[in-house]
Amino acid sequence: MEIAVVGRHTEVTDRFRRHVEDKLAKVTQLAPHARRVDVEVTHEKNPKLADVSERVELTVRSKGPVIRAEAAADDRFGALDLALDKLNERLRRSRDRRKDHRRRGEDIVPAVDVRPYDGSAEAQPEPEPATLNEPGDAVEHQLGDSPVLIRQKLHRGEPMTTDEAVERMELVGHDFFLYIDKASARPAAVYRRRGWTYGVIELDATCSGAAPVSDLT
Structure with a gap:
């Protein structure tokens, strides 16, 4: 299993890299098919955020769903421990879900890499495609003369049920998840509300000027 450690606006020492490798060695026990774990370390320079100045994000990529967790603390070693617990x-939830699917004879939902833009820190600039033609393409632009x-980013839509979308959202630790509703074939978004309640928004793609749903799936 490959482990890739990168820093955003911060240097990552060899000592921390070795510590990460030791900590993540047991990931394969819960995810035996994991091919890669991406570890992203971000440093927040704002002194008012000293208690959460170090953020660590872990992303496991395998044949199944992408699984992500992140945490922040006053030092990156503590942030790593918190993120690893999550x-x-x-x-474990993903493993138990696969076991349940095998018992019921259901297929595992195909993987989707969903990563909303996080404006808290900028990655090192990389050449971006001018247009969004293929899944994974991304483009950035400023809003007029403002600093916004x-x-x-273009993602491949996967038909799935609302229950599957909620589960996928929980696995990546986000507050919303975009997908194609399997029953209606419409673009949809599930989002977190208060407590253990969720909301679902479906998009009417039949309005004037909209692309056919078949082009979105």
Whole structure:
């Protein structure tokens, strides 16, 4: 299993890299098919956020759903421990869900990599495609003369049920998840409300000027 450690606006020492490798060695026990774990370390320079100045994000990529967890603390070693606790819990849930699907003879939902833009820190600049033609393409532009930066990214829509979308959202630790509703074939978004309640918004793609739903799936 490959482990890739990168820093955003911060240097990552060899000592921390070795610590990460030791900590993540047991990931394969919960995710035996994991091919890669991405570890992203972000440093927040604002002194008012000293208690959460170090953020660590862990992303497990395998044949199944992408599973992600992140945490922040006053040092990156503590943030790693907190993020790893969250990751292990989500890996256990994913493993138990696969077992349940095998018992019921259902297929595992195909993987979707969903990563909303996080404006808290900028990655090192990389060449971006001018247009969004293929899944994974991304483009950034400023809103007029303002400092607002807008990032657009194209993802491949996967038909799934609302229950599957909620489960996928929980596995990546986000507050919303975009998908194609399997029953209606319409673009939809499930989002977190208060407590253990969720909301679903479906998009009417039949309005004038909209692309056919078949082009979105």
